[in-house]
Amino acid sequence: MKYLKLVIQIAEKYQEPLIAELFDMDFDGFEQRDDQIITYIQKEHFGISDRERIDTLLAAYPGDGFIESEEVVADQNWNKQWEETIKAQTVGNFFIRPTWSQESVPENKILLEIDPKMSFGTGYHETTRLILNLLPDVIADNDFVIDAGTGTGILSIAVIKLGARHTFAFDIDEWSISNTKENILLNEVDKDIDVVKGSSEVISTENKADVILANIERNTILEIFSDLDASLKKGGTLVLSGLLEKDKSSILSVLKDKYQIVDIPKENEWIAIQAKKNIL
Structure with missing residues (x-):
């Protein structure tokens, strides 16, 4: 089976x-x-329209774009190569580690074992x-938490390890659902x-x-905001992310x-917004 290999120049923070x-x-x-x-x-799955779509996506990131593309034979496990680029890391109170890492958990950190499997949310x-x-x-x-667009499930797992009672997680992507369950x-x-x-x-x-x-x-948050609001207690906390500063x-x-x-x-240039719902 023939594959196309694409090399895309893009800053790490946008990857x-x-x-x-x-x-x-x-x-x-x-x-x-x-x-x-x-x-x-x-190769058979990549056409002119796909190249145009990628060009459109990259237009949002000035200075980035294709370096090269070439035809290759599918004789490697591309997903395994990608997995090997994911390293253990500390984020705040948490230590995020894929199962293939042997790194020890630092003292006083909460372990989150996350195998991303291509889902958004590696940390x-x-x-x-x-x-x-x-x-x-x-x-x-004892908090009850809703995790909208769960990705890898990393946030759902984190809140349970912080003491939440239960989490309801959802995502439109079947791959994310499978990955979260794993x-x-x-x-x-x-x-x-x-x-x-x-x-x-x-x-x-x-x-x-x-x-x-x-x-x-941002657009999805605005689209589903009324449902999120209806599902949150008065006095409850809403935390939004996935936002650029220009979305504020x-x-x-x-x-x-x-x-x-x-x-x-x-x-x-990324922001999160923590907000408390009014009681009255």
Whole structure:
């Protein structure tokens, strides 16, 4: 079977969002090398429209683009090569480690074992780190949490290990659902987390959440905001990420009538928004 190998020049901080997009286009594997993504796709699955779509995606990242493409024979495990680029790391109170790493857990850190399997949410990206850093001050014992757009399930697992009672996680991507189920088993929290395929329509408003986490891009947050709001208790906490600094005003405009802003942490051009729902 013939594959095309594409080398894409893109800053490391933008790589995970682009990988998520490319994965939806049937690319089979990824390698991350500093400011490059090397990715592969079956030659018969890549046409002019796919190249145009990638060009459109890259237009959002000035200065980035293709370096080269070449035809290769599928004689390697591309996914294994990509997995090997994922290293253990510390983020706030957490130590995130893939199962293939042998690194020891640092003292006083909470272990999150995450095998990404191409899903967004390895902990490398700013949007995930921003929420992980907020969680110790957000989660209280016995909280019920909703994790919108769960990705790898990393946030759901983190809140349970911080003392939350239960998490309801959902995602529209079948691969993410499968990956989340694998990761919650790895972390032995499968009895504490429900994972459902779908968007905000799968949330039951009968059991309102103490905390809702949504690491999703701006347009989706705006689209499902009314459902998220209806599912959150008065006095509950909403944490939004997946946002660029330029998205702040549009998000704050939908929060202003019902929420008090607690914090807006920033890492590079990415932000998270922590807000508390008004009691009255």
